[in-house]
Every structure is written in C-alpha cells, then in structure tokens.
Amino acid sequence: MSRRVGMEVAIAAAEAVALCNIDVAAVYPITPNTHVAEHLAEIVAEGRIDSEFITVESEHSALSAVLGAAGTGARAFTATSSQGLLYMQEVMPIASAMRLPVVMVIANRALSGPLNIWNDHSDIMLQRDTGWISLFAENGQEVVDMLIQAFKIAEHREVMLPVNVNMDGFQLTHTVEPIELPDQAEVDRFLPEYKPYATLHPDRPVTMGAFAMPEIFTEVMKAKDVAIVNAKKTILEVWKEWESLFGRRYEPVAAYKTEGAEVVLLTMGSMGETAEVAIDELRREGISAGLLKLKLWRPFPFEELKKAVKGVKVLAVTDRAVSYGGPGGPVCTEIRSALYDEPDRPVIVNYIIGLGGRDVTVEDFVTMGKRALEAKTKKSREAYKFYGVRGE
C-alpha cells in the first residue's frame, strides 16, 4: 500500500529512485539538486538498497559513470542542475546515440551569468536536441511518479533511450508536499527487472559508441530520431498502466477548463498549479479562460497539442527561458511551428516569465490572460514579451 507522507520533494525524488532497484548512482551535488544527491547517498550508505553510489569529481564524470554502468547492464541514475547539466552536455547526445536507458532528475535552475541559483528552464532548454526523452513535473507527486515511470519507459525494448525528469528548483525541490509514496511491492509489480539489449562482457565482445563514417552517420541519426518519435507510444502505454495501478492520470498535454475557452494559457512545470487558480479567477470575472500544461517536451506531442487548441481563439504560451535574438521562447517557437499548417490556428502570444526565480503570481497569470485577449485584435504583435520587466 502506498503511504501518504509529508516530504520535501528532493528527498521524495531520492526515495522514488530507491524504490526502483537501481544498481548504480553517480551524482555530483549542485544547488538545488543537492538534497537528491545527499539523501540517495544516505540510503545507499545505510544499506537500505543494494546499489553503488559513485562519488565523482564532476557532472561530466557523473553522467559518464552511469553511462558506463548502463553499458554493463546496470540500472543507473544521476541528477543535476543548471551549470552541472551544461557540464554533462557533452555526454548527453552520446547516451541517447548509444541507446543506453539512464534516468536523470534535473532540478531546473537558471544558467549563469550573472550567477543565480533559482529556478527557470534555461538549463533543460539548452539540452533540447540531445535526444533524451524529457518530462516536466508539476508537483512533488508527479516527480515521484515520473521517476518511477522513467525507468520503465527508458528500458522498454522499443525505446532504449535516456529520460530526464524536470522539477523546478526550490519551488519543488525545497517544498514539503503531501505525497503518496508507492510501496516496494507496488513498484516491483510495475517495474520489471532491467533486461538490457546488449551488455559489455569479456566473453561476448560488443563495441558500444563506435566510430561512424559519413557513409553510416546519417542512417544512425535517422534511427535515433525514429526511436524517440516512436517512444511516445510506449510513454502513453506506461502512463495508462500507471493510471490503472495508482489512479493518477498523466497526459502529454493536460487540459484545465479549456472546453470552449476563448483564451488559453500554456505552462510547463510547477507554475501550472498557480495558473489554475488564475483560470478560476478569470472565469469568475466572466472571461472564458483555460489552461494547458505541457508534460511531455520530447518527443514533442504534436497531435495532442493540435487537438487541445482546437477552437481556441488566443493561446498565451509562457516560456521560462530566452532564445536571445531568436523568434521567441523555445516552447512558443515550437508551438508556433507545430500549428503553422493548421487552418484554424489560434493567435499566439508569448510571455517570457519567471526567469532566475522571479515569482509569477496568480495575479500575473490573470493579467497575462487579459492582455492576450487584447492582443487578438491588434494588427501587429511582438513575437515575445518579457512580462513584468521593469522599464517598459
């Protein structure tokens, strides 16, 4: 039986990973992910799980170590944040190209500089094209659930790709939340033993991470792209199974009161809950507003998004990262692109919000909803706005 606990989300993330029968973890602590590393190291040191915790000297080594471990057939885990994630970046496309199913939790944090330890999504957005499956959790419960789901998705024979689970730094990591923590028997039923496609073993030689000439490289990249596109089918199956076992529903694009809504906001991560309250407020004021919460970032859920915005007049996409000198925030850019060929696409406005830990309140979302509606009738619109920036 699951038990309901009041637990800091970073601690709960480590507890969730401990339930997954991991063989190896290598984590280099970095704010705001430190408690994941500390608590997991503690769990291993206390002998609660039979795993190796490798104390590495950097994030580059952490991901390299779990990659090597995964190559031997071990179930392997790592975690990081911000600059640490950038330090891992060199290894990230290698993990996906080698089709090694490692799982990572990312406590999302702004990139330096200036140095800032607080939350936004600039760290993960820079990893967009590394070939990892990327999930976004809205609250502590979703962090726990998605981490357990992540191993099953990653290791599925039709997927064999690394997965990262994104949790907002501080807003989630350092918040104590009520969480249903599944018990060991439940997780064991859901998550079978890892059966690797191939393992490094002296008796059965295999080359992983081979050199590829121009004659083959394009075909390898095509195979990798098809693998992540096709992974959506497995992700949906795993989420369906999770719902049947635990009663909690997961969707690539979760909708809140979007039925017949004129203006729809779109968020990723923990701001979804704040935005829900704003939607209720807007509706009390007589504005037909709704909310979409993007939970699956890679593979991008094109069909689900198109279906979710059908009939919507104005879509206000929020981004917690900037593409400097680019066409808009990374999320909005993709959404515009995804909807370009739709005959009845909504007017799309883009708000850059919540950078480096700037609070985004219910009132802010209410204002964004109203401004987006006004933007509908304007002849020319800015591609994106820094919402709330002082000086304009």
Add this chain to the structure above:
Amino acid sequence: MIEKRWPETWQEVNPGCMVFTPGSSQEYHTGSWRAGRKPVWDKSKCIKCGVCYIFCPEGCISANEEGYFTGNLTYCKGCGICPRECPTEAITMVNEEG
C-alpha cells in the same frame, strides 16, 4: 580502400550503432590516408628497442621473427612519428611511387 560494408538502410542499423563482431575495425584500412610518404626501416641501424612500436599511434608496427620492427602499410597513416622517435635514426620517410 574502404572495404567495410555498411548497412544499406537506417532500418538495418543496430540499436546504438553497436558492433557485435570483435576486431571489425581492422576492416577499415587506414593506410589509404597516407599522403605519399611511408616509413622504411634500416636493419643495420635497428637495435630492436621497440620505441617505434610504442609510439605508433595506429598500433601497426610489430616485430618480425628476427626481432626487427616493421610497419604494416595497410594501416600506416604516414604520420612520421616513428622516424622522429627512433634513437638510432634507423627509420626514414621515403616518397611512395605513383
């Protein structure tokens, strides 16, 4: 000459581009990279120390039955490291014909 056969289509690529045939890198003849010069050993100066074998980045130098060292030109890229390291100047780079 590159003699290795590639998978015809992306569907035939092993997951992760994994290679299950040990030693298959030998099918790729890196000697084709040589740009006109090859190393030649002078047995009269060779003291069988093996420095050339240690320094060869391609691992294509080995000792023959008599203990003298020589390079396998199927894989030698002609980098010129062995003549530079040889303590007795027993190796020289010479122009290849053609």
